[in-house]
Amino acid sequence: MTFPSRLIDGYCAFTATRLPLEQSRFQKLAETGQHPEVMVICCCDSRVSPEVIFDAHPGELFVVRNVANLVPPYSPSGFMHGVSAALEFAVQNLKVKYIIVMGHSHCGGVRAFVEHRGRPDPGDFIDNWMSLITPVAQSLGDDKNMSRSDYLARLEHASIVATLSNLISFPWINSRVAGQQLKLLGAYFDVGSGALEVYDPVASAFMPITREGVTAE
Numbered sequence: 001m002t003f004p005s006r007l008i009d010g011y012c013a014f015t016a017t018r019l020p021l022e023q024s025r026f027q028k029l030a031e032t033g034q035h036p037e038v039m040v041i042c043c044c045d046s047r048v049s050p051e052v053i054f055d056a057h058p059g060e061l062f063v064v065r066n067v068a069n070l071v072p073p074y075s076p077s078g079f080m081h082g083v084s085a086a087l088e089f090a091v092q093n094l095k096v097k098y099i100i101v102m103g104h105s106h107c108g109g110v111r112a113f114v115e116h117r118g119r120p121d122p123g124d125f126i127d128n129w130m131s132l133i134t135p136v137a138q139s140l141g142d143d144k145n146m147s148r149s150d151y152l153a154r155l156e157h158a159s160i161v162a163t164l165s166n167l168i169s170f171p172w173i174n175s176r177v178a179g180q181q182l183k184l185l186g187a188y189f190d191v192g193s194g195a196l197e198v199y200d201p202v203a204s205a206f207m208p209i210t211r212e213g214v215t216a217e
């Protein structure tokens with residue numbers, strides 16, 4: 001049997017250092033179950049781990065990762081809905097207080113959408129999945145007056161806002177948001193700098209987050 005030696009080394013480091021510090025927490029979580037207050041929807045991208053970015057402990061974040069941190073609109077059909085199932089469990093069972101949609105810079109899924117735009121491969125899982133942001137791209141208009149990187153960043157940001165709208169299409173999310181039992185938040189992580197922005201729905205803009213909280217630029 002082969003298992004990547006890097007992961008064996010990493011697990012040994014975990015059992016030697018972090019596990020002893022977290023042992024009682026793991027034991028309690030095993031006995032009483034998980035009660036995370038925060039659900040994070042983020043990209044599969046290996047550079048954007050929410051547990052690392054938010055310095056989270058076991059049991060604190062309920063995480064769903066998919067290509068480009070998307071949520072399809074509510075659709076109670078007979079298809080398999082992995083994201084919807086995770087949302088249902090987090091909202092209905094765990095009763096999380098926050099759902100954070102965290103996008104990021106240099107997203108390969110968003111870049112694939114732009115590069116394949118107009119000629120998607122119907123047999124391509126990524127193109128099919130990324131077609132979810134077609135309305136977002138249409139709302140932005142053309143990209144003639146900006147660089148490719150600026151356009152991609154705009155699309156990455158706008159996609160987060162659209163995903164927040166898709167979340168509201170789930171009736172049990174909508175009712176909890178209306179009853180102020182649940183808050184939906186957008187965030188954007190810059191891979192190169194490590195900077196984190198948070199979406200301000202009043203200003204319809206992303207604001208940098210600092211130790212003091214979210215501040216206007």
Ligand SMILES: [Zn+2]
Nearest residue numbers: 043045107108
């Ligand atoms: Zn991504």
